Amino acid sequence: MSKSVQGMTVHTLGTGGGPIVSGSRAGTSTVVKVDDAAYVIDCGMGSIRNYRSSCAWPDLRGIFLTHHHSDHIYDLGSFLVTGWQVPGESFSRPIEVFGPGRPSRVPALDAEHAVQIDARVAGRAMTATTEVVDALLDKVFASDICIRMADEGREEPHNWVIAHDIEIPAAANADPVEARHPQMEPFEVYRDELVTVTAILVDHRLCFPAFAFRIDSAYGSVVVSGDTAYSENCIRLARGADLLLHEVMDLQAILATFPDGPTRDGIEIHLRESHTSFDEVGKVAQAAGVGQLVLHHIVPNTPGAADVQKMQQVASLDFDGPVQVAEDNDCFVVPVVPEHETQLEKAEATA
Numbered sequence: 001m002s003k004s005v006q007g008m009t010v011h012t013l014g015t016g017g018g019p020i021v022s023g024s025r026a027g028t029s030t031v032v033k034v035d036d037a038a039y040v041i042d043c044g045m046g047s048i049r050n051y052r053s054s055c056a057w058p059d060l061r062g063i064f065l066t067h068h069h070s071d072h073i074y075d076l077g078s079f080l081v082t083g084w085q086v087p088g089e090s091f092s093r094p095i096e097v098f099g100p101g102r103p104s105r106v107p108a109l110d111a112e113h114a115v116q117i118d119a120r121v122a123g124r125a126m127t128a129t130t131e132v133v134d135a136l137l138d139k140v141f142a143s144d145i146c147i148r149m150a151d152e153g154r155e156e157p158h159n160w161v162i163a164h165d166i167e168i169p170a171a172a173n174a175d176p177v178e179a180r181h182p183q184m185e186p187f188e189v190y191r192d193e194l195v196t197v198t199a200i201l202v203d204h205r206l207c208f209p210a211f212a213f214r215i216d217s218a219y220g221s222v223v224v225s226g227d228t229a230y231s232e233n234c235i236r237l238a239r240g241a242d243l244l245l246h247e248v249m250d251l252q253a254i255l256a257t258f259p260d261g262p263t264r265d266g267i268e269i270h271l272r273e274s275h276t277s278f279d280e281v282g283k284v285a286q287a288a289g290v291g292q293l294v295l296h297h298i299v300p301n302t303p304g305a306a307d308v309q310k311m312q313q314v315a316s317l318d319f320d321g322p323v324q325v326a327e328d329n330d331c332f333v334v335p336v337v338p339e340h341e342t343q344l345e346k347a348e349a350t351a
């Protein structure tokens with residue numbers, strides 16, 4: 001039987017959550033493949049290596065960043081520079097990068113908190129995705145790029161990477177202090193002949209903007225939650241999708257890995273209010289009516305610290321469909337092939 005490349009699949013390049021380096025999971029990253037085209041969502045630490053295990057450079061069309069937390073963008077520079085004109089290992093077309101624009105101010109819980117935050121960050125500014133890409137190509141990797149242009153005859157890398165700041169529709173009335181995840185409708189971010197990508201703002205506490213993405217193709221639909229607490233917007237985006245890839249956290253398990261101290265208290269509030277617990281995530285999938293729930297962005301990500309069997313079992317209590325906890329380099333077919341059809345195919349293959 002010849003190997004078909006037609007169809008829609010999801011490959012988990014990195015399933016660990018948080019800025020802690022894990023010995024067992026790469027940082028959050030997912031590739032959705034539609035026929036021979038690859039669309040990457042987030043670029044966590046170590047994901048570049050797993051991308052190359054499941055995809056080829058010429059297939060890459062787009063990179064979509066849910067938000068600018070470091071654990072979602074550590075490998076962005078690796079993606080941009082590694083696929084740039086290495087013989088036989090290169091982009092076949094300019095790749096497009098979509099991500100958050102620069103917020104109008106540093107996000108805060110309310111007006112009073114905003115004053116404290118302004119004093120604390122002391123003039124620091126946040127950056128837009130276009131600025132991050134420019135900084136990588138024109139500052140961080142500038143020496144490498146100049147040398148390779150001079151030495152190997154490579155072309156201008158900006159011709160191969162086109163960055164976009166995702167524009168939030170004005171009708172949403174989103175604001176980094178007053179309304180970080182207002183009730184809104186999903187909006188289109190990208191479209192080509194194979195996919196449409198839509199986005200919505202989710203609730204990642206002070207991380208603004210933070211998006212969930214949905215990729216629709218002729219084969220089916222996949223939603224990636226991004227980092228979020230239980231989010232009605234995420235449910236709205238995921239309605240009827242074939243596969244929901246959702247973040248998950250075991251708060252007590254991650255707290256058990258931290259020593260006592262003031263930073264532990266700060267991070268406990270951040271974690272509690274900006275992520276989704278394993279006993280809430282099944283409710284998201286059920287409310288959205290998705291076909292399958294896959295858990296990733298596992299927190300804690302250190303080897304053995306999260307009881308993934310417990311996560312799977314508890315999430316299953318609230319959701320009628322199948323629940324799986326992803327490991328790195330797992331592959332999920334969209335839409336899910338029912339068990340009896342897989343058995344039938346196996347029987348036919350061996351007949």
Ligand SMILES: [Zn+2]
Nearest residue numbers: 069204207227
């Ligand atoms: Zn985050």
